[in-house]
Amino acid sequence: QQQVKxxxxxxxxxxxxxxxxxxxxxxxxxxxxxxxxxxxxKGPALLIAIRPDVSEKKEGRFTxxxxxxAKQFSLHIMDSQPGDSATYFCxxxxxxxxxxxxxxxxxxxxxx
Amino acid sequence: GAGVSQSPSNKVTEKGKDxxxxxxxxxxxxxxxxxxxxxxxGLEFLxxxxxxxxxxxxxxxSDRFSAERTGGSVSTLTIQRTQQEDSxxxxxxxxxxxxxxxxxxxxxxxxxx
Numbered sequence: 001q002q003q004v005k006x007x008x009x010x011x012x013x014x015x016x017x018x019x020x021x022x023x024x025x026x027x028x029x030x031x032x033x034x035x036x037x038x039x040x041x042k043g044p045a046l047l048i049a050i051r052p053d054v055s056e057k058k059e060g061r062f063t064x065x066x067x068x069x070a071k072q073f074s075l076h077i078m079d080s081q082p083g084d085s086a087t088y089f090c091x092x093x094x095x096x097x098x099x100x101x102x103x104x105x106x107x108x109x110x111x112x
Numbered sequence: 113g114a115g116v117s118q119s120p121s122n123k124v125t126e127k128g129k130d131x132x133x134x135x136x137x138x139x140x141x142x143x144x145x146x147x148x149x150x151x152x153x154g155l156e157f158l159x160x161x162x163x164x165x166x167x168x169x170x171x172x173x174s175d176r177f178s179a180e181r182t183g184g185s186v187s188t189l190t191i192q193r194t195q196q197e198d199s200x201x202x203x204x205x206x207x208x209x210x211x212x213x214x215x216x217x218x219x220x221x222x223x224x225x
Contacts, residue, residue, distance in 0.1 A: 043203055043216030089155060100214050102153035
């Protein structure tokens with residue numbers, strides 16, 4: 001059973017548009033929710049992360065929105081650029097076990 | 113080096129042969145993960161090591177797959193009698209008890225011909 005469910009599987013956005021990727025989880029023991037960005041031929045790298053005590057975190061054009069009651073979180077990429085084209089993974093960490101669970105990934109293509 | 117190192121970066125092997133993939137985690141990181149990523153697909157969890165605890169092997173797809181972690185550091189993923197469907201990128205990641213970030217290596221691209 002997948003602990004973190006991610007959607008959509010792929011996304012096409014025009015340059016300047018907003019990219020939105022969603023994730024949902026069930027385990028209330030999760031205490032840390034990072035997003036990873038992966039370019040072709042590279043390993044995933046941490047992009048931005050949030051803890052459940054805040055509802056939103058913004059870093060430049062990237063924003064995480066977190067809804068604790070709904071057990072959902074999402075990544076918003078404002079003013080999307082072709083250079084943002086990559087695969088994005090959400091994840092959740094269970095503090096007691098220091099173990100990460102990853103979503104299935106979203107392949108984002110930003111059209112120029 | 114400062115990051116997670118995986119070797120080899122590319123491996124081509126004949127169907128039926130055994131292969132060993134190596135991961136050198138960041139020094140001091142107690143947790144180590146192996147994932148498999150098929151072409152254009154998401155991350156498939158394989159195995160998780162945490163300190164001296166018994167590893168979580170729940171993601172290993174068959175008994176042809178095994179992994180060990182020696183001395184709480186270097187890990188080796190072994191695939192016996194490789195099949196064409198084993199072709200994928202195998203990613204290793206590590207994290208510490210303190211730092212909440214999981215760091216990934218560049219991966220090993222395995223091609224079974």
